[in-house]
Amino acid sequence: MATAWQTFPIEFRGGLISNLSPLQHGVNAVGSATILQNFEPSKEGGYSKIKGYEKYDPNIVPGSGPILGVKVVNAGEVLAVRSDGVNSKVYHSTGSGWTLKATAALNGSKARFSELNYGSGHIVIIVDGVNYPAIFDDTANTVTYMTTPADIQGAKYVATFKTTTFFANDTNLYFTAPSSYDDFSAANGGGVINIGHQITGLTVFRDQLIVFSRNNILRITGSSISDFTVAPITDRIGCIDGDTIQEVGGDIMYVAPDGVRLLSATDRIGDFGLDVASDSIAKDAYNFLQSSSLFCSLVLREKAQYRIFAYIPSEQSRVAKGLIATKFSSQGAGSIAWATTKGIKAYCADSKYTEGYDETTLFANEDGYVYELDTGANFDGSLIECIYESPYMPITDPQTRKTFYKLTIYADPLGSMTLDVNLKYDFDAGSTAGTIQPDTFNILSSGNRVFLFGSSNTSYGVSTFGGELDKVYKSNIIGSGKTVAIRIEDGSTNPSFTLDTAILEFRQNDRQ
Secondary structure, three states: OOOOOEEEEEEOOOOEOOOOOHHHHHHHOOOOEOEEEOEEEOOOOOEEEOOOEEEOOOOOOOOEEEEEEEEEEEOOEEEEEEEOOOOEEEEEEOOOOEEEEEEOOOOOOOOEEEEEOOOOOOEEEEEOOOOOOEEEEOOOOEEEEOOOOHHHOOOOEEEEEOOEEEEEEOOEEEEOOOOEOOOOOHHHOOEEEEOOOOEEEEEEEOOEEEEEEOOOEEEEEOOOOOOOEEEEEEOOOOOOEEEEEEEEOOEEEEEEOOEEEEEEEOOOOOOEEOOEOOHHHHHHHHHHHHOOOOEEEEEEHHHOEEEEEEOOOOOOHHHOEEEEEEEOOOOOHHHEEEEEEEOOOOOEEEEEEOOOOOEEEEEEOOOOOEEEEOOOOOEOOEOEEEEEEOOOEOOOOOOOOEEEEEEEEEEEEOOOOEEEEEEEEHHHOOOOOOOOOOOOEEEEOOOOOOOOOOOOOOOOOOOOOOOOOOOEEEEEOOOEEOOEEEEEEEEEOOOOEEEEEEEEEEEEOOOO
């Protein structure tokens, strides 16, 4: 009698999950991950190997310590702030060297930026928590420092709301007259609002200015001093780091004391949802947020993706960690799929659409270089260590043993792909009688049929160029167990690829 084989499809979706017990995870979230490192849940389906980064400018920003802030001004135009140990300095680059534009009176802390154009040209405002705000005039290509009023010296956050510029200094919000960034005259419409709590961040969300403190969140509506209104959103939870505040796919994401939260508009006018977006990765999020007190973040808008990085000064870049959140619908934490990064060390970051649909994403740390993220296939020459590990899946019955014969992986490589694959049985219980933990096997995308230009195994007149790479990879496997997990690793500088689906072929044994 022929052996009755069965198939079990595994669609790679759901992202990283760490708030389920092992067996519940394998039953209820097949295709999600217990480890998803340097893979990103893709809007087009599956898990894609993240792209790398390279130097935006081959020259170091002069100074010492971490680069305090980086700002994308336009396509091919970047500002960076770094200290020389005594004073903070603003530098400008178009990709081939850093030009000193201005020197502050004091040594500032982390720099933050806001852009505006009230009809007289593109302006970037820089605050650093110590000095007077700096003004970069993009038309004149100059940086100047404001010198009055004294209250705005040491402003830590800045935001442009409608035609008014707001500066946050401790518990106060100082705002300018309409259509101005430096006129604080009360007669012209300038003023101050005391929030009552130390301000930890500002952001504009639709027609509201959202003001964060550690313990509450407020909103300001209106368009001038005559009708500005302050109203609470919540008095129970706030934001602990303003550098984590980003608008992602119609929601505001930020780090709160209990994890990464969402500030979402609801169907009720004037109402907000305050979901804990990181609930599904509660264990990973807790460990990540406890690892440091310094964070930065950016948005990859085309991918509806939020990335947050923890900065530990003594840590090497190759072990630096971050989180990736991809939004799959407009609102709600249930539509977010998570992953982790390893190898991106960022103290400050920024992203912006520059020309058309081109998005520039930058970050920097203490090595003095500004890096462009999400480009290339390596981390500035170093390999990208990618790991996917599934939960332990019982497939049918967690009390019956299955014998496994084949694993088929559907993938979409953009070039050479070399994967190390492991099957792990019965929660990796190597001492369990009758359980064999198979050796690692390899899956390769390149062979004798298709060659890549510039590859070492390519020969003119013999190789075939332009052929389509394989997308279906079949492997014979051995072993049996009651539960099975799949681990896929790629530690290379190969181009990105997407894991789409896996299919296990097995026979279910009789109950013992």
